[in-house]
Amino acid sequence: MSDMAKNLILWVIIAVVLMSVFSNFQEQSADVTEKVPYSEFLNEVERGNIREVLIRGEEITIQHADGNEYRTFNPEVDNRALIGELLEHGVTIDAEQAESDSMLMQILISWTPFLLLIAVWIYFMRQMQGGGGGRGAMSFGKSKAKMMTEEQSKHSFSDVAGCDEAKEDVKELVDFLRDPSKFQKLGGTIPRGVLMVGPPGTGKTLLAKAIAGEARVPFFSISGSDFVEMFVGVGASRVRDMFQQAKKQAPCIIFIDELDAVGRQRGAGLGGGHDEREQTLNQMLVEMDGFEGSEGIIVIAATNRPDVLDPALLRPGRFDRQVVVPLPDVRGREQILNVHMRKVPTADDVRPEIIARGTPGFSGADLQNLVNEAALFAARANKEAVDQTDFEQAKDKIMMGSERKSMVMKEDEKKLTAYHEAGHAIVGLLTPEHDPVHKVTIIPRGRALGVTMFLPEEDRYSYTKQRLDSMIASLFGGRIAEELIFGNDRVTTGAQNDIQRATEIARNMVTKWGLSARLGPLAYGEEEGEVFLGRSMAQQKDVSDETQHAIDEEVRAVIDNNYTAAEKILQENLEKLHLMADALMKYETIDRDQIDDIMRGDEPRPPKGWQDRDHGGGSGDEGETAGADDQPEAEGKDGREGPIGGPVGEH
Template sequence: MKAMKPPKKPLLFYYGIILVVILLLNSFIFPVIFQKQVKEVDYGTFLTMVEKGDVQKVEIEDHYILFNSAAGNNKDSYYRTGVVDDPKLVDRLHEADVQFTKVIPRENSPFLNFILTWILPLLIFIAIGQWFAKKMQNKMMGGGNTLSFGKSKAKVYVEAKIGVTFADVAGQDEAKEALQEIVDFLHNPKKYKEIGAKIPKGALLVGPPGTGKTLLAKAVAGESKVPFFSISGSEFVEMFVGMGAARVRDLFKQAQEKAPCIVFIDEIDAIGKSRNSGMAGGNDEREQTLNQLLTEMDGFDADKGVVILAASNRPETLDKALLRPGRFDRRVPVELPDLAGREAILQVHARQVKLETDVDFNLIARATSGASGADLANIINEGALRAVRFGRDRVTQNDLEESVETVIAGYQRKNAVISMKDKLTISYHEVGHALVAAKQSHSAPVHKITIIPRTSGALGYTMQVDERETVLMSKEQALDKITTFMGGRAAEEVIFNTVTSGASNDIEQATKIARAMVTRYGMTEEFDMMALETVNNAYLGGDSSLIVSAETAAKIDDVVLKIIKTCHQKAIHILEENKDILHELTKYLIEKETLSGEEFMQILEGQ
């Protein structure tokens, strides 16, 4: 794709610079030079010089007399004196054989004076006003003149500029398979027409941010070798009513002219929200744009080879008319990748990176459960940056593992000053997490324990990595997770008989799991399989809202508290039974600041 060039300065900008330079020269430089060449003298000196024959030429003005010297080295010197009522001046100049003349000032006509003093300044101010008005118009209308208000802002990429194929997309095999049919239709439309099949007019890509929806759309265009129109939903909406609808019409007109082609609308929820949502009356501009989009999608023939792709993180907010068959009649989920998908994505992004031969992508993939494709690309890049920072020419396994921690918890705060008392508390806290996890049968193995503070605010953390991918969580696993979160606070209580603020994030995570067990997973006897809350914006954090009465909500809080208290007591019991190994592990951790999972298990097993 073409690199963006910096915008050129307007011509008036350079005119202004030239004008300022001229004014400065005229105010400070020219007067100094002129004053050096013309010397002021009194009238008596002038007469004396005339009598001596030192004056060569005289120019008599209304208010002063200008003359130059004829003596030796002063031929290029000019003098000026005031005008005195001297009737004999002409005779003196004749007698001295001096050339002289009377300079008569040129008088402009009244009409010319009127033009220069009134008409010309007025024209200059009108021109400046027109220029400012045009600049403001360009800013409000996104560039162009009045005739281009309704022009589409879509970026058009031809085949050579796309450069993306399905080989560049990993971890989304199901989505690629669903879109492969569109590619095949654009290549071989005849076999579909012979059997009477019609290609879907539009496909909606839905999924969390960073999963590769835009990349998939470009890959479809790259595989099909057709032009690719790309535009964001927000670019249709302007402050002037009707502009969005005009741009939709222009976009589809351009697409039909370049058919076969692909039109990609990113973040379509900006214009495609349901029309019965929000305040009465709604947003007229957005609704007109949506209505025009619906009309255009009904009005063109998909057999011509115009395919509409769109992406959204909030499909539940889209208007039902937009999702009916005949418009966006194919929905392609682009979900977070699984273990195999994450490993494949890491390998794709590592193609251009020099790696050591012992790099294990499977371990990195297992440590990044829930990461999107964009997150994994960032991890590879952070690993490469770390290798350069330490003066290496290849990325090591340690670089990638550290980049995972950087993305999760931030950079190391190497200059942080922590007192020995707080360091001891942090060490017992983190070992408490690890020891409780190791003593339970449904917990993931401990991969790393560290007390090195991070820029995210974490003073230390314990990393657990599952040996295999899990898609379901049992009640026992949920309870063990909560108990592991309680392990840090439990260690503080067992060893120091006090509590600190270091467990704030643990409390938040444990409460979230316990509440989900009650309200969403149906894992309690009190509420059995009753639905107690709904999840909104599943792809954007999954905010939930209760759908119960206030009385039931109070009962939910009681059940959640009961689960947390039970797990808390279980964590304390585990640590009380293993207090000796808790002291030993903490001693090692304080000395080394970081323990690997292997070192942790060796100490735990007495090796």
């Protein structure tokens, strides 16, 4: 339905409502004149008190001798006797034709409330069913998939970076869509469905668009949530309609985003017993590999929750090929940055490989946001191109939050924060296998009062026991520095998140990774907080009380050993601790040059551009990762987690 037709219907409804209101208003106005009995009217005529009458059908308007106006209704069928009586007593007689409302108008006025209720009901039903796109109000069963023709598919594999293995897995789909006979002559069949699995933002949708763009075939796109509605059977109807449309355009690609919205395991007690969802899933299973095949149609779906999908979806003949689209490694991040940097003018000093090193755990969407934030920083500074400093500022903002320049810290609190961050840095520098310290700042950012940043030399996929011990020791470096300098009575709550994360690493070392000499390589306990649909929600205790006690003792031992190691490092390097804290009080932010000076025992040189720096934030020419020590009121700041949790070092 066009917008003009919608507007016309709206104005018709408004006109009907106004006429109804106006008609009621007229009737109410007419009711203002006092009504008198017909017999009293005749008596007044005989007394000679009536001067004039106006006869309008059965209604008679009376002009009394006292100047008042009355009205009555004539019960007689014939007015001849009344007219004779009026003429006999000298009453002036006037007459008008009686108003007769049309039958259609009366029907419209009487049905107006019902019509309005029906119109409102249709409107809300269209909204709930997503029917505002111009289809009929009852066309709930029509597919809402959006089709892109081969001319509209502008993406190619050159637009996708950071997932080379995934691209190799799907390139044969392109070959099949371009030349099916190449495979069919040898009896081979292409997979009917491809399931792309990976964290959010890794480029699953973009990869599917690139497949359609490279193959030059129509591309149907729909979300899993578009199938499931409040009416049972609507989703199944939409699945049928979508495949019918796809068969007309074959060969083509159907892309279903967030498949877990409709493909959850059937028969589950929580979130999976919805009849509409199950019927929709059943219809999808039939369409993909049922009695009637869907030749020439390749279904690509994306999800970040493959564990909740129904097993029938993953069997051969349906989504029988899974393509993992992981978070990019350092080389992949560099390629993604190069793709997004094509759209912005960059300065000669921009080094994507350095930015990639400092952004471990970033997805493609995160890196796109990083480039955009850097462009915004450059625009605020009225620059002609985006330089490396803008990218560093953007990275700091995304990983740590914006600088809170308006926050005023007392001098003693600022000094305590400086010693806390210096403790993190020195322990991190002097423990084996720890990432090098890159930057230390006491400028409040986000929810943190200060940050110690580390520059990983490479992406890591596994961790040694020595490295884990070093991470625990560096996490306690801030709290130990507070104890050594200010005493036990002045220790603050700023190490809350440090303690929580150190304990988590220690418990994982004992219960998951088999790094306890006493308990050995055996996993104890289940994942906390995970609910698997279709399985019991209750967590079953699978260790005895004696074993649990031994686990607690081992975790305590890991914590105590690394706490003691960190304390020994700081006691042996108190002079460097004072030197770094003084530098932080003076410059607020120090980078690798100043840190190297301090570790040699020299007076640190001023940071580059210190005189021009506003609060010392956002400097440096290489990447880093940040940690997450929170203020007491800001617990649980999210870090970019690897196998062992978030990185280190905020206060």
